[in-house]
Amino acid sequence: MKFAAFSLLSFIAAANGIELTPDNWDAETAGKTVFLKMFAPWCGHCKKMKPDWDKLMDEFKDNPKILVGDVDCTADGKPLCDSAGVKGFPTLKHGDPSNLEDYQGGRDFSSLQKFAKEFKPVCSPTNIDLCDDDKKAEIKKFQDMPTSELDALIEAEEKKLEDAEEEFKAAVQELQDKYQSLSTEKDEKTEAVKAAGLGLMKAVKASAGKEAKDEL
Secondary structure: OHHHHHHHHHHHHHHOOEEOOOOOHHHHHOOOEEEEEEEOOOOHHHHHHHHHHHHHHHHOOOOOOEEEEEEEOOOOOHHHHHHOOOOOOOEEEEEEOOEEEEOOOOOOHHHHHHHHHOOOOOOOHHHHHHOOHHHHHHHHHHHHOOHHHHHHHHHHHHHHHHHHHHHHHHHHHHHHHHHHHHHHHHHHHHHHHHHOOHHHHHHHHHHHHHHHHHHO
């Protein structure tokens, strides 16, 4: 009975949550600081934190400045997860919708709630009054650019991120290959030592030591 009641509460909380996709992203996040769970439905850790996250979404559902939402990386939300660089599930992101940061805190309800309650509006094109003069000038520079030029600039910067990711993967693969080579080399040397009779040498020495003691 308790389980049924808990499941019902979880369902009600989930029903009040927001699942973000590219179609509703701009409308739902405009002018807000966001706290997002980027997940896969089959992920065990995602399932484990779902009740606490649904409860958090329900608590902030009417907040005009803070959006707590879900992004299903296996469904319509996949493009959002890809652009945010999600590599594992669940990944929690927060901050300005156009400049998300990784959340590294605890994943129990009290930790998530405390973190969300400390959110403050951040400098952005929709919160320009919160920006310092340098950031205002930077925003204006981008706003004044022709769309084609801004798109090209965004594409160039995203290419840098993609290149950095590929370089990282290549370096990791190189390390893995080197590890495998060293591991194989070590195994071959170990087998060579065994074949040379090290174990038998030790057995003979141990036997000779026992015989010497017996003679005493």
